[in-house]
Structures are given as C-alpha cells and as structure tokens.
Amino acid sequence: MWKRLVGIFCVICAAFTILYLRIGSIATDSFYVQAGQRQSDYTLELTINRGFIYDHELRPLVNQTQKHIAAILVTQENAEEVAEITDLTKQEIQERLQDGKPFLQEVHTAESEDDNIIIFSVYNRYEEDQTAAHLIGYLSDGTGVSGLEKSYQELLEKGKRTAKITYTLDAMGRAIPGTKPQVRYEQESTEGVVLTIDSRIQKICERAGKEIEKGAIVVMDCKTGKLRAVCSFPAYSTYSLSQAMNSEDAPMINRAFTPLSVGSTFKIAVAAAAIEQGIPTSLEYECTGAFQLGETVMHCHNREGHGVLTMEEAMVHSCNPYFINLGLQLEKDSLLRIAKDLSFGKSYELAPGLKTQTGILPDDLTDGQLANLSFGQGDLLGTPVQLAQMVSAMVNGGITPTPSLVEGTVTEQGAWKTANDTPIGIQAVKQTTAYRLQSFLISCVEAEGQNAQSSLTTAGGKTATAQTGVYENGDELVNGWFVGFTPAADPEYVVSVVVEDADSGNITASPIFSEIAGKIALLHNADAGADDFSVGNSG
Numbered sequence: 001m002w003k004r005l006v007g008i009f010c011v012i013c014a015a016f017t018i019l020y021l022r023i024g025s026i027a028t029d030s031f032y033v034q035a036g037q038r039q040s041d042y043t044l045e046l047t048i049n050r051g052f053i054y055d056h057e058l059r060p061l062v063n064q065t066q067k068h069i070a071a072i073l074v075t076q077e078n079a080e081e082v083a084e085i086t087d088l089t090k091q092e093i094q095e096r097l098q099d100g101k102p103f104l105q106e107v108h109t110a111e112s113e114d115d116n117i118i119i120f121s122v123y124n125r126y127e128e129d130q131t132a133a134h135l136i137g138y139l140s141d142g143t144g145v146s147g148l149e150k151s152y153q154e155l156l157e158k159g160k161r162t163a164k165i166t167y168t169l170d171a172m173g174r175a176i177p178g179t180k181p182q183v184r185y186e187q188e189s190t191e192g193v194v195l196t197i198d199s200r201i202q203k204i205c206e207r208a209g210k211e212i213e214k215g216a217i218v219v220m221d222c223k224t225g226k227l228r229a230v231c232s233f234p235a236y237s238t239y240s241l242s243q244a245m246n247s248e249d250a251p252m253i254n255r256a257f258t259p260l261s262v263g264s265t266f267k268i269a270v271a272a273a274a275i276e277q278g279i280p281t282s283l284e285y286e287c288t289g290a291f292q293l294g295e296t297v298m299h300c301h302n303r304e305g306h307g308v309l310t311m312e313e314a315m316v317h318s319c320n321p322y323f324i325n326l327g328l329q330l331e332k333d334s335l336l337r338i339a340k341d342l343s344f345g346k347s348y349e350l351a352p353g354l355k356t357q358t359g360i361l362p363d364d365l366t367d368g369q370l371a372n373l374s375f376g377q378g379d380l381l382g383t384p385v386q387l388a389q390m391v392s393a394m395v396n397g398g399i400t401p402t403p404s405l406v407e408g409t410v411t412e413q414g415a416w417k418t419a420n421d422t423p424i425g426i427q428a429v430k431q432t433t434a435y436r437l438q439s440f441l442i443s444c445v446e447a448e449g450q451n452a453q454s455s456l457t458t459a460g461g462k463t464a465t466a467q468t469g470v471y472e473n474g475d476e477l478v479n480g481w482f483v484g485f486t487p488a489a490d491p492e493y494v495v496s497v498v499v500e501d502a503d504s505g506n507i508t509a510s511p512i513f514s515e516i517a518g519k520i521a522l523l524h525n526a527d528a529g530a531d532d533f534s535v536g537n538s539g
Contacts (some may be wrong), residue, residue, distance in 0.1 A: 042175060043166045044071050044104055048185075051159020052192030053136055053148055055199040056407055061132055063123040063397075068109065071165045072085040073102040073116040075177045081117070092474040100174030102167050102181070115223050116177055120163055121501050132202050134232045134254040135195070135405070138241065146252075150192045155409060159191030170203045182203060193351075196226035205229040206521045207510050211473075214500040217269035217512070218384040221518075222392040222485060222494045225401025225425065227350075227385070230256045259359035260498060263466025263505075264318045265483050266376030268437060269342050270310060272336040275433045281311040283326070287313055293322035293371050298324060300463070315440045316447045318463065320375040327374025329517065341428035342400050343389035344382055350405035356385050364443050374525040382495040387483045391461065392426075395491040398434035401425040451510035456518035458473040458488035460488045460496075461506035477501045480508035486517040493520060 046069055053061045066325045074097040085107040086455050096103060097186055102116075112119055130136065137147020143157075166182045167175040188443030198219075200436040205217045212233040219229035235419075236244035236251040275281065281408075287304035291298045300306065300320045314322035327335070338531055340346065360381040361371060372378030385403050393400040402425055407417040441460035446453045452461055461484015482501030485491040502508040524532045 003447065014323045023074070032192060034084075035069050041166055042101060042169050043164055044069075044102060046071070046104055046122065046163045046165065047142065048120070048161040048163055049159075050125060050142075051156035051411070052190060053152075053153070053156070054192055054194045054410070055193060055197045055202070056228075058194065058410075060198050061136060061197070061199060062125055064127065065124045065184070066121045067124055068107050068420045069104055070107045070112070070313065071118045071181070072096075072105055072122070073167070073175050073177060073226040075116055078114045078116055082111065085112070085117075100172070102165070102175050102483070106233070106312065117178065118165065118181070118183070128237055128239060129235070130238060131199060131206060132195075132197060132230065132362035133238065135193060135197070135230055137499055138238045142214040144481065147354065148193060148195075148351055151354050152409075155191065157429055160186075160188050163325060171181075180508055190410055194410060196228065196407055196491070197230065198222075198228045200231040200523055201520060202231070204523070205231045208323045208515045208519070209233055209497075212499050212512070214249055214255070214283070214501075215297045215496075216258075216384045217516070218256050218388050220385070220392055220496070221399070221534050222395050222491050223401070225406075225538075227403055227405050230254075230405075232256050246390065255498070255500075256384050259354040259357050259383050259386075260479050261468045261502070262380060262382040262387060263479065263481060263521040265316060265337075265387055265390075265466075265481050266373070266382075266466040266488055267323050268378060268394065268441070268462055269339045269344070270323055270327050270330070270335065270374050270435055271315060271440065272342070272394075272429045272433055273330050273338045274311070275436060276338060277334060278329060279329060280325070281313075281436060284308050285314070287314075287319050287321045289321075291324045291371070293324070293328075296368065297369075298371060298375075299388035302319055302364055312440050312443060313450055315462070316444050323374045324371045327370055327401040328367065330370075333372060335370075336361065336363065336365075336496050337486050338462075339428045340392055340427060342384040344380070345527065346386070348385070348403050350403065354405070356383055356403070359383055359386060376464060384483075385497055386493045388496040391441070391483050391485055391494045391496070393428050394434050394437040395460075395485045395494070396425070396434070398427055398429040400424040400428045438485075438491075440531060444486075445484065448485070449506070450480055452484055452517075453508050453514050454486075454514045454518035454521070457486050457521035458486050459484050459486040459513070459517050460491075461485060461513065463510055465502075465504040465506075472501075478518070480505040482506075482509035482513045484513055484517075493517075496504045 041221045049063045079093055081124045086105050109264040135147055137149040139149055144153040168179050170176050201219055207233055209217050215233050217231040220227055234249050234251040286308045287300055287306040289300050289303045306319045307316050309319055309322050339361055347358040348356045360379055362379045369378055373380055389400050406419045444462055447457050461482055464481035466479040480499040482505050483496045485494045495516050497509040497512045500507040
C-alpha cells in the first residue's frame with residue numbers, strides 16, 4: 001500500500017516538474033513572448049494628414065479644413081456622452097460596450113473631460129466643392145488612384161502624418177477603462193507637390209463656368225506656358241464618386257485635356273501659314289455665302305455672303321469661304337508643319353502618368369480635306385490646352401510655349417526642389433506674323449456684337465461654333481469656343497473656353513471669357529486687394 005502511494009506521489013512530482021519546465025520554456029520562447037505582447041496591446045492608427053498639394057504661391061489645395069476624430073473606449077459611465085457627441089445609435093454603442101475594444105469615430109466636439117475619450121483634430125483631405133478636383137484626383141483606401149494623387153503617390157504618402165494610440169488589454173482581451181493609452185505622433189511634415197496653378201484664378205474660373213453643363217476652361221501664362229487654371233465641367237465631388245462614375249455626362253473626364261472639334265479657332269493657324277508663305281493680308285476675296293469645290297458646296301454662316309473681304313476682315317467676320325479660298329492656296333506640308341508647331345497633334349506629360357491627349361491633325365490632305373481643314377472642320381480635333389498654346393504663340397513673338405503644371409516639390413526637410421526644366425517652346429512662326437495675328441484678334445473682340453470684351457480690361461481672341469457631326473433630335477450638336485488673351489497691349493494670360501452642345505461661341509463662351517478676364521484684372525489691381533473680389537458678370 002505504502003509503496004503504491006509513494007509511486008503515485010513520484011509520478012505526480014515528475015508530472016509537475018515536466019509541466020514547470022514546459023511553462024518555463026514557453027515563457028522564454030521569443031515567439032510566445034511576442035505573441036503575448038501583441039495580445040496585451042491594442043493600437044489604433046489615425047491619419048492626421050497626407051502630403052500637401054500646393055498652388056504656385058504655396059497655398060494648400062487640399063488639407064484646408066479640419067474635423068474631430070476621437071479614440072473612444074465605451075464604458076457604462078460615458079455611454080450617454082458618446083451618444084451625444086457621435087452619430088452612433090444606442091444599439092451600436094451597446095455593441096461597442098460589450099466588445100470592450102476602443103475604436104475611432106468622428107465626433108461633434110473638440111474636447112471631452114472623459115479619460116476614455118481622446119479627441120484629435122485631423123484634416124479633411126477634400127472639400128465638398130473641392131477646387132481643381134480633376135487635377136488632384138482622389139484616393140481609394142488611402143492610395144492615389146487618379147490625378148496628381150496617383151502621379152505623386154509615393155511623395156504624398158511620405159508626407160503623411162499619423163497618430164498611434166496604444167491601449168493595454170486585460171486577460172479577456174478588453175481594454176482597461178481608466179488606463180491612459182500611449183499616444184505617439186509621427187514627425188509633422190510639409191512634404192508635397194507644388195503646382196503652377198493659381199488657386200484664386202482657378203476659383204474665378206470654376207465660378208464663372210458653374211453653369212456650363214459640359215465643357216472646360218484653361219488659363220495659361222502666355223509667356224511661360226504655365227497653367228494657372230484647369231477646369232472641367234461638370235464638376236464632381238469625391239464624396240459621391242459612385243454617382244459621378246455612373247452619370248451620363250461623364251464628370252470624371254477632364255475635358256480640358258480632351259480633344260474636341262475646334263471649328264473657326266483654327267483659322268488663326270491658317271492665316272499664320274498664309275502670312276508665312278508670303279500671301280499679303282490685303283488679299284481680297286468676295287464671299288457670296290458659299291464656296292463650291294467640284295460638286296461640293298460649303299456654306300458660310302452668313303448665307304447672304306459678306307461681300308469683298310481682306311484677311312483681317314475675314315477673321316473678324318469668321319468667313320468660311322474666304323478661308324477655304326485662302327487654304328487652297330497654301331502648301332499643304334507647310335500648313336501642317338505650322339499647325340503642329342502650334343501644338344496640334346501633340347500630347348504633353350504634365351506630371352508622371354498625367355498627359356493631355358494628342359487630338360487629331362491629318363497628315364495627308366486631298367483638296368476637299370484641305371478645304372474643310374481651312375475653316376477648322378473635317379478630321380481635326382484639339383484640346384483646350386492646345387488652343388491656349390496656339391493663341392499664346394500669337395502674343396509671344398511666334399513662340400508656342402510648352403504647357404506645364406508642376407513647379408516642383410517640397411521635401412520632408414522643407415527644402416524646395418524645382419521640377420525638371422521644360423523647353424521654352426517652339427518658334428512656330430516669325431515674330432512679325434505673330435504680331436499681325438495679334439492685331440487681327442484684337443479687332444475680333446472689338447467688333448460690333450462681340451461679347452468677349454470686358455469693361456475692366458482689354459482683350460483679343462477668336463470665337464468658334466464647331467460642328468461635331470453628332471446629331472440629337474435631328475439637330476447637329478456644336479461646340480461653342482472662345483480663345484483669347486488679356487490684356488490686349490501686353491498680354492499675360494490666354495484663356496480657352498469651350499461649351500459643348502452649345503449655341504454659338506459668341507453667345508455661350510465669349511461672356512464667360514469676359515467675366516474671367518475682368519475678374520483677373522480685379523485680382524491684379526492693387527487697390528482691390530488680392531482677396532477682395534466676387535464673381536459676377538463684368539462684361
């Protein structure tokens with residue numbers, strides 16, 4: 001009997017010894033130590049802001065307003081306060097209480113006296129009416145998927161600042177109420193990308209074009225090619241992307257970079273090619289209301305005819321027969337070369353992966369195709385940016401500027417890094433040719449019945465009512481254009497306006513140009529002040 005008891009006792013001692021050794025082994029094993037630490041800690045990560053996107057004066061285009069996010073551990077004592085400061089339902093709060101883990105939630109207050117509610121101020125990445133939305137793009141799960149957010153994903157991610165809130169859990173895996181969590185911030189950074197955009201001009205254009213159902217506005221510094229505003233309509237909100245993606249009007253498309261029928265704006269290129277070829281601007285032609293080429297009759301918008309016109313008068317009256325006659329006298333290769341040098345048929349990369357579209361410039365012309373091209377019809381498509389470049393050449397001594405969108409970047413240390421230098425541009429036509437065309441375009445705006453002139457400044461430019469070949473209810477849809485410069489004597493900006501499915505360019509696009517030119521003049525008026533302006537009709 002005693003031997004049996006002694007044996008059992010020895011077995012029990014041996015078992016406890018083995019168990020003790022096993023526990024000791026587990027306690028010192030690095031894998032189990034780390035697992036235990038992970039189970040005893042619970043960390044919430046909150047993004048305070050993502051890297052900045054600035055305009056050319058380092059005014060932020062994103063991260064402009066703030067909201068309040070709280071790290072909340074629901075307790076019996078603070079459940080009522082949580083209900084007051086959040087949009088959570090009572091059932092959701094009760095579920096959080098039973099779960100026993102902290103969580104992040106937007107709140108309606110900036111402070112709380114409860115130790116289990118820690119409130120942080122974080123930046124809203126976008127606004128409901130986000131400026132330059134088509135350029136900036138948007139995020140999905142914190143990653144840029146379009147626009148500059150995608151182009152500079154790595155840089156903007158490096159500029160992100162976060163807060164990490166670490167809680168201690170009890171043996172049941174629940175946070176311990178009243179135990180102060182550890183809060184750690186990553187180093188704050190101003191890292192970001194700097195654009196050529198002027199946020200004030202951008203907003204002027206967005207407001208001036210708010211009634212455009214489909215179209216675009218581009219403002220270019222005519223000497224440098226820097227884009228000061230890029231607007232596409234309809235606008236969209238990053239808070240309703242699904243709705244925008246399913247809209248028939250395709251608001252996600254950046255129409256400023258999209259090719260469209262350009263119509264009579266191309267007469268500027270035709271006139272430039274004619275002058276370069278030595279054809280005098282005094283060349284006269286009698287418009288009878290139509291031009292017949294073989295069996296094809298091409299009509300003027302004035303079916304009764306304009307009578308005898310010179311080149312400048314034909315530009316002012318936008319006479320199709322005059323320009324058909326003029327175009328048929330041109331060397332085809334010379335016209336196409338000048339058109340290409342004026343930007344047609346070219347794509348431009350404005351940021352990594354962000355390009356304007358090429359459009360269409362035909363490379364082999366029959367007489368019929370040349371006749372159509374001479375007044376901007378046929379197989380010809382151009383973007384609002386390309387038209388801004390063409391008109392910039394006319395006020396820039398014949399040099400077509402290369403468009404640019406990015407000035408540079410700001411590093412983590414706050415140092416400024418300029419973007420790679422872009423070519424100044426291409427000498428598309430002689431300086432004398434450009435100045436002559438500049439004079440023509442001023443005459444276009446000053447002509448009776450034109451709506452582009454502003455009482456606040458001077459300007460020059462060209463309208464177009466471009467046929468699209470698309471019909472709706474039996475009527476052909478047209479694009480209304482105005483592309484012009486301001487001020488007239490010493491131009492600073494070229495503004496390109498297009499309204500799709502419009503009436504004539506003079507009715508739909510010219511008044512928008514007038515408003516923008518006038519507001520820019522006010523903006524640059526020292527007496528008015530940089531921010532003392534409102535958008536209204538200044539024409």
